[in-house]
Structures are given as C-alpha cells and as structure tokens.
Amino acid sequence: MEKIRFQPEPLNGFYITLKQRVLAYFRENKLNRYANTQAIIKALLFFGLFISAYIIILRGQLPLWAFLISWFFMGVSIMFAAMSIVHDAAHGAFSSKKWVNGFLLHFANLVGGDGYMYKYKHTISHHPYTNIPGIDIDLEQSNIVRVTPFTKSRAKHRHQSGYMKLLYPFYIFYWVLLRDFKYYRLEKIGPVKAHHATIHWLILFTSKVFYLFYMLVLPYWVLSNPFWQILLGFTLMQVGSGVIAMFALLSNHVVEDSLFVVPDDNGLINCSWGEHQLRTTDDFSPDSPVISFLFSGLNHHVAHHLFPNYCHIHYPAITKLVRKTAREFGLRYRYNSITGGLRSHFRLLRKLSKPVVAY
Numbered sequence: 001m002e003k004i005r006f007q008p009e010p011l012n013g014f015y016i017t018l019k020q021r022v023l024a025y026f027r028e029n030k031l032n033r034y035a036n037t038q039a040i041i042k043a044l045l046f047f048g049l050f051i052s053a054y055i056i057i058l059r060g061q062l063p064l065w066a067f068l069i070s071w072f073f074m075g076v077s078i079m080f081a082a083m084s085i086v087h088d089a090a091h092g093a094f095s096s097k098k099w100v101n102g103f104l105l106h107f108a109n110l111v112g113g114d115g116y117m118y119k120y121k122h123t124i125s126h127h128p129y130t131n132i133p134g135i136d137i138d139l140e141q142s143n144i145v146r147v148t149p150f151t152k153s154r155a156k157h158r159h160q161s162g163y164m165k166l167l168y169p170f171y172i173f174y175w176v177l178l179r180d181f182k183y184y185r186l187e188k189i190g191p192v193k194a195h196h197a198t199i200h201w202l203i204l205f206t207s208k209v210f211y212l213f214y215m216l217v218l219p220y221w222v223l224s225n226p227f228w229q230i231l232l233g234f235t236l237m238q239v240g241s242g243v244i245a246m247f248a249l250l251s252n253h254v255v256e257d258s259l260f261v262v263p264d265d266n267g268l269i270n271c272s273w274g275e276h277q278l279r280t281t282d283d284f285s286p287d288s289p290v291i292s293f294l295f296s297g298l299n300h301h302v303a304h305h306l307f308p309n310y311c312h313i314h315y316p317a318i319t320k321l322v323r324k325t326a327r328e329f330g331l332r333y334r335y336n337s338i339t340g341g342l343r344s345h346f347r348l349l350r351k352l353s354k355p356v357v358a359y
C-alpha cells in the first residue's frame with residue numbers, strides 16, 4: 001500500500017474553521033495550551049493518593065480486608081494519576097518545557113508501563129491514523145478479541161462478548177507484564193519501521209525490575225503478611241487500574257457506530273484528516289464535570305484527537321466549539337454516557353462474534 005494520505009483540508013471547511021475558533025478563544029481569554037494550576041493540583045492529588053495508599057500498605061497492621069482494599073484503591077489512583085500526567089506529557093501538552101514532559105512521561109515506568117513505548121505507538125500510529133485497520137495499532141492489541149470487521153474472525157471470537165468482560169479488568173496486568181515487550185519486538189508500528197535505541201531497552205528492563213521490586217519484594221520484606229496475600233493485593237491493584245481503563249479506553253473508538261476506514265489502493269482516504277478524526281472518535285459523558293475531572297479529558301476524546309497538543313484541562317471548552325462547528329457543517333458529533341459507551345462496546349463485540357460483511 002502507498003503512504004496513507006488524506007484529502008486536503010478545505011479552506012472554509014470544518015477543521016480550519018474550528019482551529020480558527022479555538023485559537024480565537026485562547027487569545028481572547030489570554031490562555032496558553034499547557035497545564036494550568038488546576039491541572040497541576042489534580043495531578044499532584046492523584047499522585048499523592050497513590051503514594052498514600054502505598055505507605056498505608058507498607059505500614060502494616062491492617063486487617064486482611066483493609067489490606068486488599070488498599071491495594072485496589074492504589075490501582076485506581078495509579079490509573080487516574082497516569083491519565084492526568086502521562087497522556088498530556090506524551091503529547092508535549094503538560095508543559096512548554098520539553099524536559100518536563102519527558103520527565104513526567106517516566107511516571108508510566110514508575111507504575112509498570114513504559115513511557116517511551118506508550119508515546120511512540122500512540123503518536124505515530126493511533127493518532128495520525130485513527131481506526132485504520134492494519135495501521136492503527138490499538139485495533140490489533142491481541143487476537144483474542146475482534147473489534148473491527150476487517151480483523152480475521154476466529155472460532156474463539158464467538159464467545160468474546162462474554163469472556164472479555166472477565167479479561168478486560170486484567171488489561172493493565174497484561175500491559176505491565178507482556179505488552180511493552182511485545183511492542184518492542186514488532187518490526188513495524190503503524191506505517192513506520194520500528195527501531196529502538198539501546199537506552200530505551202535498558203530503561204524498559206530496569207524500570208520493570210524496579211517496579212516488581214517495590215511492589216512485591218519490598219512489601220514481602222517489610223510486612224508480616226504471607227506472600228500470597230501480597231500477590232493477591234498486587235493482582236487486585238491491577239484489577240483496580242483495569243476497571244478504570246475499561247471505562248476510559250473502550251468507549252472512544254470501538255463502539256457500535258464506530259467507523260473503520262480503509263484507504264483506496266493508492267492509500268487515499270476520502271475525507272480530510274480533521275473530518276476523519278470527527279468520524280472515527282466518540283466522547284463519553286462530555287457534560288459531566290466529575291467525569292471530566294476523574295478521566296482527565298479522555299471523555300472529551302474528539303477534542304483531544306483534533307487538538308492533541310493541548311492540555312486536557314481545556315477540552316471541555318474546546319468540545320463546545322467542536323459541537324457548534326460540526327453542527328454548522330452538517331457533521332455528526334458522537335457521544336455516549338460513560339456506561340452507555342461501555343455497553344455499546346460489548347454490543348459491538350457480539351456483532352463481531354461471527355464473520356460479517358465489511359463496511
């Protein structure tokens with residue numbers, strides 16, 4: 001296939017008009033696109049909750065039920081902290097200083113992921129080529145689930161809407177233990193031939209070892225709890241993160257009305273890049289201040305895909321401009337509730353549980 005190309009943005013079309021309005025909004029309100037005080041305080045809050053839960057666990061003397069709940073709460077806090085820090089840092093949107101974003105990106109390594117690989121695959125595959133099968137790596141994370149009609153159907157997919165309800169909560173466990181290593185071994189990520197410097201491999205292995213040390217070995221040394229209780233707590237922490245990740249990640253691109261776009265034989269997409277992002281992305285609960293606070297703008301996913309280098313704290317305001325502009329141009333802005341989006345995802349899995357005609 002030729003290089004993926006989009007139609008040019010019409011000068012008076014949706015995306016250029018929207019960009020003009022967003023720039024005018026920031027200019028009139030004397031804002032910059034980076035994190036403000038509110039975003040910084042929120043990031044510190046979630047980070048503080050994670051550290052507090054860890055300290056409470058290490059202090060010991062907790063009954064088993066409280067011990068396990070503390071691990072689960074730590075997992076929830078980790079995911080909320082990662083969404084408020086790592087996502088913006090990967091897009092260079094938390095700070096105007098490159099080194100600050102680079103430093104914050106390593107929070108992913110602290111909590112078991114790999115900041116470099118997250119940024120690499122996220123910004124060269126998913127964002128430029130959203131919902132393009134074979135290019136958007138997020139559509140093909142594992143062959144145990146089929147989320148597009150262009151993915152090969154397997155016999156096991158007949159039951160995917162059932163077993164994925166059980167497996168999704170362990171998604172972060174899979175990410176921490178296996179996914180990063182899998183991505184490092186890929187020859188291509190998106191349209192790009194992958195090559196990773198030795199320093200990134202070194203950071204990957206050392207950070208994973210450090211993570212397992214302070215999460216499993218250190219508690220075993222410090223606490224009187226048997227190792228099976230620590231291991232159970234560690235597993236519950238992963239489930240806590242995984243449950244939050246389910247709501248954050250499954251409602252944006254893989255629901256019933258999601259479009260999966262295949263370029264023509266010359267690699268051409270039949271619309272502009274801006275319109276493509278609007279067509280392939282859904283929001284969830286965009287009018288809820290609580291959801292926006294907790295999920296750090298991931299519920300304003302349309303605004304994020306159209307303006308990925310803007311801090312999430314600005315997305316509620318940008319979303320209002322997206323809605324207004326899309327309506328004026330006769331384009332559909334799609335959104336669900338936070339629970340409706342998740343239900344829609346599982347209805348999609350049921351629809352794709354057997355071979356269907358590609359659309």
